[in-house]
Amino acid sequence: MQTPSTASERSCPSGEWPRDELEDLLSRVTRPGRYVGGEFNLRLKPQARPRVVLSYPDVYEVGMANQAVQILYAAVNDETPGVAERAYCPWPDMGDLMRARDVRLWSLESQAPVAACDLWGITLPHELTFTNVLEMLDLAGVTLHAAARGEDEPIVLGGGPAVADPWPLAAFFDAFFVGEVEGRVAELVEALGARTRAERLDQLGRVPGVWLPPRSAADAAGPPARRQVFTEFARTMPVTRPLVPLLEAVHDRAVVELMRGCTRGCRFCQAGMWYRPVRERPVDLVVEAAARTLAATGCDEVSLVSLSSCDYSAIGEAVERVRALRPGLRVSLPSLRVDSAAVRLGRFGAGQRGSATLAPEAGTQRLRERINKGVDEAQLMDAVEAVFSGGFTGLKLYFMLGLPGESDDDARAIAATATKAAELARRVSRGRARLSVAVSSFVPKPHTPFEREAFAGEVVLRRRQRLLHDALPRTVKAAFHDVSGSLVEASLARGGRGSDAFVEAAWRNGARFDGWRERFDLRAWSTAAASCGVTLGEPAMTDPATAPWREAVDPGVDAAFLDEERRRAEAGLHTEDCRRGECGACGVCGGGVEMEVVA
Amino acid sequence: MTRAAAESRPGGGGDAPGTYWLLWFERSGAASYVSHLDTVRALQRTFARAGVALALSGGFRPKARLSLPLPLPVGAAGLDELAVAEVADGAPPPARALGALQAAAPPGITPLRLQTCAMRPRPRALEARYAAEMRGDPGALVAAATWFAAQEGVTVERVTPKGRRTLDLTRYVGDLAVQPVPGGAHVTFVVRHRHDGAARPQEVIDLLAGRAGCASVAHHLTRVGVSYQGLPRDASSGGEE
Ligand code: SF4
DSSP: OOOGGGSOTTTSOTTSOOHHHHHHHHTTSSOGGGGSOOOBTOOOOTTOSSEEEEEESSOHHHHHTOHHHHHHHHHHHHHSSSEEEEEEOOOHHHHHHHHHHTOOOBOTTTOOBGGGSSEEEEEOOOGGGHHHHHHHHHHHTOOSSGGGOOTTSOEEEEESGGGGSOGGGGGGOSEEEOBOOGGGHHHHHHHTTSSSHHHHHHHHHTSTTEEOOOSSTTSOOOOOEEOBOOTTGGGSOOOSSOOBOSSOOSSOOEEEEOEEOOOSOOTTOHHHHHTOSOEEOOHHHHHHHHHHHHHHHOOSEEEEESSSGGGSTTHHHHHHHHHTTSTTOEEEOSSOOSSHHHHHHHTTSTTTTSEEEEEEEOSSHHHHHHTTOOOOHHHHHHHHHHHHHTTOOEEEEEEEESOTTOOHHHHHHHHHHHHHHHHHHHHHTTTOOEEEEEEEEOOOOTTSTTTTSOOOOHHHHHHHHHHHHHHSOTTSEEEEOOHHHHHHHHHHHTOOTTTHHHHHHHHHTTOOOTTSTTTOOHHHHHHHHHHHTOOTTSOTTSOGGGOGGGGTEEOSSOHHHHHHHHHHHHHTOOOOOTTTSOOOOOSOOBTTBOOBOOO | OOHHHHHHSTTSOTTOTTOEEEEEEEEOGGGGGSOHHHHHHHHHHHHHHHTOOBOBOOSSSOOBOEEOSSOOOTTOEEEEEEEEEEBOTTOOOHHHHHHHHHHHSOTTEEEEEEEEESSOOOOEEEEEEEEEEEESOHHHHHHHHHHHHHOSOOEEEEEETTEEEEEEHHHHEEEEEEEEETTEEEEEEEEEOBTTBOOOHHHHHHHHHHHHTSOOOOEEEEEEEEEEESSOTTOOSTTOO
């Protein structure tokens, strides 16, 4: 462990961090390894400035799996004069102890206070991490409301997919970065060189993609920030020296992002709209990245990741060439497309003799057409057959409940589809197959064709979960998403201006780690909702018809395109993937942004 | 798979000269706060990063053959710890491998030296020497150690997943010495590993803290060295053997 004396004066005021005190805390909490760093490929730049702290608002093990933090960590440390360190959200046992002993959140690399950094970048993956942001600010001793922060406090910058609607966190952040940050890291770091806090914020506000939220209720919001697209993606080597934790990871594999974006056009999917257009890295680059990452991590498996890796134009060649790097190397694809050819590729992964996953999403053809899933039952059954004839012994099918236009019969149809798949699986695998279904709740998200649709609500979701549960055969294991968590997600995903008060009230009531079922506290949220005039499940402090998120964020995808897609959904019309068919005129391409696919 | 079968497997090691490596390493800093299994995994990964292939166990999920004969408690550093590795055919000479392992190790794990072993070593720890610092009244801590030395038996209770058990610490702890330092004391002791078990270092700290009325926290808890049975001659740890 590095002692505080390795950090600069500013980041380590003398006497503030007696090592004994930290040691004492570590001796009293579960998994102390969460709080000390020491990973493989750690970067230490104790004298470098500016000092950036990167955070993922969840516990260490979850945060370490996040690719955005890995990308930014490498970019700031390896390509700028600055230093990036990290801090994750302390688990409640540690959080409680820190409060009791008045110890402030520290960064893993230098053990210096997070509050003394120049920029605190927090990636925002989804709504159920929002209260953890407040928890971290509080544990760090950083003033909760950005408007009240002092000259010496860090600039707190939010990024990540949940910035699609920044209003529920607007009061707590000095700025938000909208979109893919890789191409703007140098500019962000440079902006921190300004003399005063106000000047630094002013400089940051000039960086494309940065949105500065209004500082009081009376202030008008500035112009929306245009979502940034990393146009050099296809020509840039991905991170090949990622941090590898000493604590056991959920997935111990080398990760290579071979493609960004997905244009299949599933109408419920925010990522599909948010990361447009498709950009593919050439196979040579993917293979080289895999070789370097394997050497740097010591892993014996490579995962070729993207939103839809089976759609990568040369996926067969990429898998073959990466496999050839080393005898016995496993190559996995994170999500298999629902077709038999894709499933056959999946057999090279760790999932062989294990489980595969497929996502038909809905139980009826009518509903699959409405969401533009582009998969019919025959394709699904072909894929199921390929799963079990290819050597997998388990299959998990992902479905959603609460989709627009869904009826109780659609819910029952999921059971019928799963039953048919289970029978086929049993036949093909001679009785050894395990089939399970995972059922989540649909939450309408901003910047999607369904952004103005109604959330199904608690009563409907619980009824359909019960219907489906009762209709499934006992041999099919089912896991249902917690409806209470979805209610909160639905209120925050499309929260309006002022909805930050709702998040703050919930946090003050004790809400944190809301994404952890065992820690989710519905009472904290219900009380907050009552005090803020929010109906749980309804968008907080807004009418979604006004799409308030567009005041802050210009996603690049035209509102007219989304409206047209909504109309086509109602008509049950399929929209083709622009990678294979015609341009759908979503509005993203142009001005240097374009689709890039390998030949 | 039986052990005999595993050892006769091609590339699976066996007892060919040089197949077994004894790696002596230091664990300190951040690495002190991970579990025994995480330390094993970190060393396995260090071998992989260094390009030294370990022999694999058989079965559906083969595991690299590397073990630590004496787990270090979470929170403790170890100055001279032992790992026993079974390397696959084609491993580089140990002299060259040591540098590669040092370059490949994470912060807090420092490979110190390598020895080869013709036969599968079966080390059994006999004694482990520990050092720690405690905060509190130095005089009270010295008195606590003096009291312990005068006792014929000191029973402590241990809560385990299987229930409660008692043990007499005097059977398992020796050479307890407490040196006063400003604001506390420097504590050293030996834990004897007997066939029926051993004391935990924290149990010694708890006992002293309880008698001296101070916080039961061992600062800089360090395993200084371990004596083993079942190692080749000249293979020892901590510079005393
Ligand atoms: S503008 Fe056209 S080609 Fe580009 S992502 Fe949108 S639909 Fe696809």
